[in-house]
Amino acid sequence: MSDELKRKAAAAALEEVGGGMRIGIGTGSTAEHFIRLLGERVRGGLDIVGVPTSERSAALSREEGIRLSTLEELPELDLTIDGADELDDALNLIKGGGGALLREKIVATASKRMIVIADSSKHVRHLGAFPLPIEVVPFGLGSTERAVARVLETCGYEPRLSMREGRQDPFITDGGHHILDADLRQIADPNALSDALLRIPGVVDHGLFLGIAACAYIAGGDGVRRIEAAR
Numbered sequence: 001m002s003d004e005l006k007r008k009a010a011a012a013a014l015e016e017v018g019g020g021m022r023i024g025i026g027t028g029s030t031a032e033h034f035i036r037l038l039g040e041r042v043r044g045g046l047d048i049v050g051v052p053t054s055e056r057s058a059a060l061s062r063e064e065g066i067r068l069s070t071l072e073e074l075p076e077l078d079l080t081i082d083g084a085d086e087l088d089d090a091l092n093l094i095k096g097g098g099g100a101l102l103r104e105k106i107v108a109t110a111s112k113r114m115i116v117i118a119d120s121s122k123h124v125r126h127l128g129a130f131p132l133p134i135e136v137v138p139f140g141l142g143s144t145e146r147a148v149a150r151v152l153e154t155c156g157y158e159p160r161l162s163m164r165e166g167r168q169d170p171f172i173t174d175g176g177h178h179i180l181d182a183d184l185r186q187i188a189d190p191n192a193l194s195d196a197l198l199r200i201p202g203v204v205d206h207g208l209f210l211g212i213a214a215c216a217y218i219a220g221g222d223g224v225r226r227i228e229a230a231r
């Protein structure tokens, strides 16, 4: 069911893709539906070029016959279409459940518009039930973890942190970093938390995408809704 909803959200967002566009290609199970549907359109003659947000999405896009480029060749994109782990009414997001948050944020902010695709279970009143991914450099990991815990406490959260594990242990992102997942339950002030985390030198970025998404296609039992960010 949820997989079918993800496909419906992806199909609705695909309508926004036009010939000649430079498209940021997201990561995750919802984005994979988008990549497959985009591949069908490309094989049907649609001429676009994609910039993938992960090695996984790059591999699938190539299998689908989608022409790929980089932000070095194309520093500005027309549109990025990507999934999310959580989104609220203002279209603030938590991303990074699949570990691709850094490239996803770079690609989304290099785009004129970011469109989120999700099933309705991802649409929440307040962000935070999904653990917030925090990407950290391997050097100084112990100290960075302590600094993150201190920042969480200062911001009023219990510092429930876990090092994400992967096939290699710990998990390694496409950029060669690790991920700390912070179980915050509910994020009261996402902007304050974002600023505080980004002041820690060992933190590369985190999964809060604030004021980045322009619209979302959310698929539920009653169809696909399109929500615009109020700005």
Ligand SMILES: O=C[C@H](O)[C@H](O)[C@H](O)COP(=O)(O)O
Residues within 6 Å of the ligand: 026, 027, 028, 029, 030, 031, 082, 083, 084, 085, 094, 095, 096, 097, 098, 099, 100, 101, 104
């Ligand atoms: O790092 C992964 C990405 O941020 C994904 O877009 C996010 O985790 C949502 O993935 P899914 O569509 O599989 O729920």
